[in-house]
Amino acid sequence: MIPNSQDNLVDIILNTVDDPMIVTDGHGVIVRVNRAFExxxxxxxxxxxxxxxxxxxxxxxxxAFFEELWQSLKADGFWxxxxxxxxxxxxxxxxxxxIKAQLDDNGDVLYFVSRMKVEEIEESTGIRNHDQLTGLPDxxxxxxxxxxxxxxxxxxxxSVALLHIxxxxxxxINDGLGYDIGDELLKQVSQRLHDCMRGSDTVARVxxxxxxxxxxxxxxxxxxxxxxKVLKSIQTGFKVNGNNVNITASIGISLFPKDGETASDLVKLADSALHHAKKNGGNAYKFYAEDMNIKAKNRIEMEAAIRKGLENREFVLYYQPKVAAGTEEIVGAEALIRWQSPERGFMPPNDFIPVAEETGLIGDIGSWVLGEAARQNKAxxxxxxxxxxxxxxxxxxxFKAPDFIDCVLNALDNNDLDAQWLELEIVESMLMGNTDMTIKKLHEVRDIGCHLSIDDFGTGYSSLSYLTRFPITTLKIDxxxxxxxxxxxxxxEISRAIIGMSQGLELEVVAEGAxxxxHIDFLRENGCQTVQGFYYSKPLPADEFAALLKIGSIKHG
Structure with a gap:
């Protein structure tokens, strides 16, 4: 059986395939089908x-037909x-x-994966469950x-979110331009909605x-x-049979299990929320639960405040020392962003970075941080x-942005900082996914001369064999x-293992949160070169850090 922890991922992958698929175990018992099969x-x-x-x-x-099929699968692993x-x-x-057999390391069959192309499915059962105009599920x-x-x-x-759009x-549109134009517009709207979907989502014309x-x-x-995303997509003009058509949409949202326990309950509640969204002027989304509307409103306001904060230079960097465990000399620092908002007060990154990532503002923030850290270090x-x-x-x-390497180079060149004095910290999960692209980009960073560290090591997916593929210079123990x-x-024991592994790979190891x-005694005894944490210092404004750096070390006792 496929492990439960992978259930959601397997479903998402299968449901991105438009053809019917069946996955059976090695004995031919069905363990998965996708939505196209259904x-x-x-x-x-x-x-x-x-x-x-x-x-x-x-x-x-x-x-005899099926005997030949099974003989082919046993001999070739394929039919x-x-x-x-x-x-x-x-x-x-x-x-x-x-049909293809998936084998384990011993050559035994784990799964059989079947993919089917159904001829003339429009004339069979498939069309009965689909809207004839748009082709979407009905x-x-x-x-x-x-x-x-x-x-x-x-x-x-x-949770499940139901969006009525x-x-x-x-x-x-129908009255002014005719029903043919209206129908063609609905087809184009359905395509845009389909483009807004993720692999595990469903969109339908109801x-x-x-x-x-x-x-x-x-x-x-x-x-x-x-x-x-839906509202922005619909707001972009349509070209329908030579006519320029501009429209907006309203969305009502209900949530399982917060608002209702059944599908029919969610439909009724989303319909009610849609009615209120339209009643308030349209071109907006509204949750059925008022506290959800407040959260959504707060998120929109946060996005606007971040944009304003970037324009008004409200962000600052604090610096937390990295200290040599043996000598207690300051050997480095981590730059940590803070937001001094006139309206919201002093804010740590956890309060605004997630919104910045979701709204695409992280690129602007990240470029500023690179430039400011380089400027301050050179100063x-x-x-x-x-x-x-x-x-x-x-x-x-x-990191995934096409201009990331250019941003790093600009930060160095604009401040005349040698690349060896800049280190980029990435989290383990960023090493997964498009591995070839990741490796190429990491090598480009190292070719520039910057150091690379894996932050929060031990909480993600990395293994010893996996780490050897990446040009990492430092591991940070979470x-x-x-x-x-x-x-x-x-x-x-985990900490000892990470320290030992780092030494074997000739990587610097930094322990954060000391x-x-x-904590310090344990890390020293086990060979950890560098420590970072409140034992030595909290993150400091640039001027206070400079005073500490002038002393050169942080002694206790």
């Missing part, structure tokens, strides 16, 4: 899991050909089928998908100019992001202070392991 064959996932593909048998093929399958309705579907199929989403999130402790004043989206979400922000050097390396945190969206060193033997002498 749409084409009429079976729900819960109905087929635990059964075999024999439920699709159309009786058009004899036993391709035509199969007549039977849908739940009894309709027979002609499919081009490819109301009946959408309700089924919504119910499945509710079942799925119960297993992983997430209505075109504002759509009747004026009536007239009313569309619905079902989203599996981890937080309210996920629903807000999609709602804002300290010009003042005759000890040369140290200053580390800057890099967010995933910032504070979660350090804070419980005295009371938790497991944390102590808050007392016991």
């Amino acid at each position: 749409d084409s064959f009429g079976w729900r996932a819960e109905e087929v899991k635990g059964k075999t593909p024999k439920i699709l048998n159309s009786a058009k093929h004899d036993s 391709e050909g035509h199969i007549w399958n039977r849908a739940k309705s009894g309709d027979e579907l002609n499919t081009d089928c490819r 109301q009946h199929l959408f309700l089924d998908r919504l119910e499945q989403a509710i079942i799925a999130v119960k297993r992983v402790d997430k 209505g075109i504002d004043h759509f009747s004026t 009536a007239g100019d009313l569309f619905s989206m079902a989203l599996q979400v981890a937080s309210i922000d996920d629903g807000v992001i999609v709602a804002e 300290w050097q010009d003042a005759g202070l000890k040369k140290i390396r200053v580390a800057v945190n890099v967010a995933a969206p910032q 504070r979660a392991f350090i804070k419980d060193l005295e009371s938790d033997k497991t944390m102590a 808050e007392n002498l016991a």
